[in-house]
Amino acid sequence: MHVDDPAFWRAGAISTVLVMSVVLIMLTIDTLGAISAGSARVPAYAVINRHIDYKFDAKRGNDVPVITASEPFFGKAWEAAAAEALIEQGKLVIQSRACMDCHTFFGNGAYYAPDLTKAWLDPAWETWQAITGKPTREEAMAAFLMNPEMYRTWTRTMPNLGLTEPEAVATVAYLKWMAAVDSNGFPPNFGRMQKK
Numbered sequence: 258m259h260v261d262d263p264a265f266w267r268a269g270a271i272s273t274v275l276v277m278s279v280v281l282i283m284l285t286i287d288t289l290g291a292i293s294a295g296s297a298r299v300p301a302y303a304v305i306n307r308h309i310d311y312k313f314d315a316k317r318g319n320d321v322p323v324i325t326a327s328e329p330f331f332g333k334a335w336e337a338a339a340a341e342a343l344i345e346q347g348k349l350v351i352q353s354r355a356c357m358d359c360h361t362f363f364g365n366g367a368y369y370a371p372d373l374t375k376a377w378l379d380p381a382w383e384t385w386q387a388i389t390g391k392p393t394r395e396e397a398m399a400a401f402l403m404n405p406e407m408y409r410t411w412t413r414t415m416p417n418l419g420l421t422e423p424e425a426v427a428t429v430a431y432l433k434w435m436a437a438v439d440s441n442g443f444p445p446n447f448g449r450m451q452k453k
């Protein structure tokens with residue numbers, strides 16, 4: 258075969274496409290494994306029943322979620338299937354209200370309001386617990402989400418999006434689960450800025 262023979266280029270193109278298709282399929286399978294709930298970096302949905310922290314890991318050079326003891330969520334332990342259904346509902350609430358029009362999730366979305374990836378871990382919820390008079394973080398978050406204009410803490414005010422209580426509970430579950438996802442330290446220095 259010679260370089261001025263079109264068959265040479267055709268064979269080259271076809272074999273390149275075939276090889277790269279196989280590579281693409283392998284990468285897709287690998288990615289699907291890495292982003293599924295219950296994998297190394299994305300915890301199973303029942304993680305909402307555990308205490309979640311965010312600590313600096315010197316070896317990795319970034320913050321990592323630390324998942325520790327059992328912790329009731331809205332006063333109870335959720336079965337795996339119930340936790341999954343709740344988080345699925347939370348996702349639908351987030352999509353239906355287009356929270357991304359103002360917020361970012363894993364850095365995707367708009368920059369009008371704070372990134373929500375680690376919102377569950379925000380030290381500011383202690384202030385929100387005080388102003389909403391709620392005994393737990395999840396209840397304070399739900400109260401805020403149902404009445405954000407009443408419990409504002411920032412220069413910008415979040416509008417009331419008409420969340421019902423079950424919708425607010427589901428959204429908080431989604432936010433708690435998301436905080437437990439190992440996002441390679443994103444967002445960096447989360448929660449330390451306010452503390453300083």
Ligand code: HEC
Nearest residue numbers: 351354355356359370371376379408409410411413414415
């Ligand atoms: C029109 C813009 C806008 C939309 C849409 C919006 N938010 Fe907000 N959100 C804000 C602003 C502004 C703040 C800061 C308000 C404050 O601190 O008082 C905020 C704050 C928050 C906080 C507190 C974050 C933290 O840790 O400080 C959470 C949680 C939150 N929003 C969740 C949501 C969810 C969930 C949705 C969709 C159901 C949503 N937001 C839709 C503007 C918006």
